Amino acid sequence: xxxxxxxxxxxxxxxxxxxxxxxxxxxxxxxxxxxxxxxxxxxxxxxxxxxxxxxxxxxxxxxxxxxxxxxxxxxxxxxxxxxxxxxxxxxxxxxxxxxxxxxxxxxxxxxxxxxxxxxxxxxxxxxxxxxxxxxxxxxxxxxxxxxxxxxxxxxxxxxxxxxxxxxxxxxxxxxxxxxxxxxxxxxxxxxxxxxxxxxxxxxxxxxxxxxxxxxxxxxxxxxxxxxxxxxxxxxxxxxxxxxxxxxxxxxxxxxxxxxxxxxxxxxxxxxxxxxxxxxxxxxxxxxxxxxxxxxxxxxxxxxxxxxxxxxxxxxxxxxxxxxxxxxxxxxxxxxxxxxxxxxxxxxxxxxxxxxxxxxxxxxxxxxxxxxxxxxxxxxxxxxxxxxxxxxxxxxxxxxxxxxxxxxxxxxxxxxxxxxxxxxxxxxxxxxxxxxxxxxxxxxxxxxxxxxxxxxxxxxxxxxxxxxxxxxxxxxxxxxxxxxxxxxxxxxxxxxxxxxxxxxxxxxxxxxxxxxxxxxxxxxxxxxxxxxxxxxxxxxxxxxxxxxxxxxxxxxxxxxxxxxxxxxxxxxxxxxxxxxxxxxxxxxxxxxxxxxxxxxxxxxxxxxxxxxxxxxxxxxxxxxxxxxxxxxxxxxxxxxxxxxxxxxxxxxxxxxxxxxxxxxxxx
Numbered sequence: 001x002x003x004x005x006x007x008x009x010x011x012x013x014x015x016x017x018x019x020x021x022x023x024x025x026x027x028x029x030x031x032x033x034x035x036x037x038x039x040x041x042x043x044x045x046x047x048x049x050x051x052x053x054x055x056x057x058x059x060x061x062x063x064x065x066x067x068x069x070x071x072x073x074x075x076x077x078x079x080x081x082x083x084x085x086x087x088x089x090x091x092x093x094x095x096x097x098x099x100x101x102x103x104x105x106x107x108x109x110x111x112x113x114x115x116x117x118x119x120x121x122x123x124x125x126x127x128x129x130x131x132x133x134x135x136x137x138x139x140x141x142x143x144x145x146x147x148x149x150x151x152x153x154x155x156x157x158x159x160x161x162x163x164x165x166x167x168x169x170x171x172x173x174x175x176x177x178x179x180x181x182x183x184x185x186x187x188x189x190x191x192x193x194x195x196x197x198x199x200x201x202x203x204x205x206x207x208x209x210x211x212x213x214x215x216x217x218x219x220x221x222x223x224x225x226x227x228x229x230x231x232x233x234x235x236x237x238x239x240x241x242x243x244x245x246x247x248x249x250x251x252x253x254x255x256x257x258x259x260x261x262x263x264x265x266x267x268x269x270x271x272x273x274x275x276x277x278x279x280x281x282x283x284x285x286x287x288x289x290x291x292x293x294x295x296x297x298x299x300x301x302x303x304x305x306x307x308x309x310x311x312x313x314x315x316x317x318x319x320x321x322x323x324x325x326x327x328x329x330x331x332x333x334x335x336x337x338x339x340x341x342x343x344x345x346x347x348x349x350x351x352x353x354x355x356x357x358x359x360x361x362x363x364x365x366x367x368x369x370x371x372x373x374x375x376x377x378x379x380x381x382x383x384x385x386x387x388x389x390x391x392x393x394x395x396x397x398x399x400x401x402x403x404x405x406x407x408x409x410x411x412x413x414x415x416x417x418x419x420x421x422x423x424x425x426x427x428x429x430x431x432x433x434x435x436x437x438x439x440x441x442x443x444x445x446x447x448x449x450x451x452x453x454x455x456x457x458x459x460x461x462x463x464x465x466x467x468x469x470x471x472x473x474x475x476x477x478x479x480x481x482x483x484x485x486x487x488x489x490x491x492x493x494x495x496x497x498x499x500x501x502x503x504x505x506x507x508x509x510x511x512x513x514x515x516x517x518x519x520x521x522x523x524x525x526x527x528x529x530x531x532x533x534x535x536x537x538x539x540x541x542x543x544x545x546x547x548x549x550x551x552x553x554x555x556x557x558x559x560x561x562x563x564x565x566x567x568x569x570x571x572x573x574x575x576x577x578x579x580x581x582x583x584x585x586x587x588x589x590x591x592x593x594x595x596x597x598x599x600x601x602x603x604x605x606x607x608x609x610x611x612x613x614x615x616x617x618x619x620x621x622x623x624x625x626x627x628x629x630x631x632x633x634x635x636x637x638x639x640x641x642x643x644x645x646x647x648x649x650x651x652x653x654x655x656x657x658x659x660x661x662x663x664x665x666x
Contacts, residue, residue, distance in 0.1 A: 056097050112165055179223065181207070282326070284430075291336075299362045303330075363395045375407075408445065573596045576592045
């Protein structure tokens with residue numbers, strides 16, 4: 001049965017069987033188990049098959065990709081109409097497809113074979129977009145690497161999966177990849193292209209430089225990098241050669257369940273694990289995400305997520321930056337015929353605002369910290385008397401960490417993001433398993449991550465593996481098409497988190513602690529597992545993301561709700577709530593606060609306001625203003641914008657020991 005687009009249809013499509021039961025019998029959930037709907041059915045095509053039949057054919061002349069900081073003919077080749085733009089790169093889907101095919105032929109010519117791992121270190125650019133589709137079309141496996149990796153981390157990840165071909169940009173922010181590689185591996189300099197022989201990187205054969213602006217030419221010349229291949233020399237524009245025939249043969253041999261992407265996450269020892277994702281994983285998840293956002297071929301999505309991460313680990317809580325670009329961004333948009341816009345290679349508020357206005361963008365993706373930066377840029381321009389027209393905006397995804405309700409309201413009021421959604425997932429689940437929709441109440445869109453996605457099952461279990469009652473915390477487990485194929489060549493780690501139940505259903509045990517409410521909305525409250533980082537202290541690994549929940553006198557308090565209450569005050573720009581040990585209650589609330597410039601609010605006033613807006617036990621017993629009374633100047637954050645609560649807890653202990661920040665409760 002087809003339902004016309006309406007709040008009822010969206011609710012049915014989003015919430016699954018439990019919602020249908022409620023409509024028929026006015027019943028709510030009692031146990032923490034939900035299933036997404038089974039209609040429409042999953043797509044059984046490979047990524048390139050879907051691109052040709054469902055994207056290129058109906059949308060060939062529509063805008064596909066705009067890269068505002070790249071030249072019009074950044075990749076060489078025959079002239080193109082470039083959407084009649086003469087200032088920067090702008091492709092329709094037909095032109096995009098021409099570049100993808102030229103790259104696929106070029107990859108085959110340089111020796112890339114089906115199953116080869118192709119490493120990529122770069123920010124937002126058209127080369128990454130081309131590689132995403134070209135690798136998939138020949139069966140090569142794209143390996144997304146963290147641009148912030150130190151040399152030892154980079155070498156470890158390359159070797160874990162045996163990267164054979166590495167594509168890099170000259171530098172990104174403070175990282176200079178050419179110089180780093182040349183100084184660490186001297187044998188790179190004199191090797192012939194395609195014939196690298198590096199003792200510490202035994203599988204690596206090709207090193208390709210994506211340098212459209214020729215920013216790395218001086219380094220190449222000074223370091224005598226004979227082995228470095230110029231990206232533009234890889235592409236083959238002729239369509240009648242041997243490579244074109246081989247491309248067609250490989251295209252026909254692809255299977256939807258073959259691995260096409262590897263992304264790294266951490267293990268319990270701190271060593272990297274490579275998550276194996278398939279055509280079916282990524283394609284269906286992208287389609288599902290775009291549906292929740294209500295994307296159409298008329299939408300223009302601006303992606304400004306940064307791609308630097310903390311140490312080796314990708315955060316299981318919420319969404320990694322790589323997935324914001326690859327799936328939530330590129331695939332969610334392109335599977336619906338929408339256009340992707342890259343304002344800059346990495347986060348740049350000025351370029352983002354310029355792009356939204358100039359391109360009339362309808363959607364924005366990012367994490368809360370970066371949304372704050374964009375809002376700050378908009379407000380700065382307003383104060384300078386500049387008109388900033390963002391009325392074209394309507395939707396997007398705020399991922400990476402919970403979005404404060406005050407920030408959500410500001411994004412709606414000041415940037416017209418009325419349909420902004422929130423999502424939850426992890427690298428191992430492709431990534432999104434829960435997502436809000438525009439029809440959800442505002443409070444649900446900030447304090448929860450929505451309802452379960454279609455063709456996905458979820459449950460919350462206790463330490464014995466039993467379902468918990470609705471409203472009770474437990475470990476989030478996910479099942480369905482979106483589960484990874486396993487950690488690359490690591491059966492032991494795979495079996496430790498992916499387990500079958502008595503009915504034979506395979507579940508991903510996320511290690512995240514969550515609560516399902518009676519309507520099926522999920523609230524993520526912390527970590528059950530303890531992940532580790534490389535650095536040691538006193539010969540013991542330190543926890544990366546310990547449980548983020550405050551238990552005061554036996555009552556669970558949720559930091560996100562307290563943070564929302566504090567950031568609702570006009571004097572508070574950012575706030576983070578953490579547990580502070582207490583002799584009487586076991587734990588009390590400690591608040592780390594960033595004031596808005598030129599404003600004042602005392603500890604006591606902040607506590608009283610929180611106590612007035614919430615139950616009094618949520619009121620902070622300790623308050624520290626960043627940059628004052630010995631407190632550090634900024635909140636500690638991962639490069640993807642998530643506040644590192646484990647560091648704040650350490651700081652809190654130090655401040656308590658000095659009796660600094662105690663709130664007068666008289």
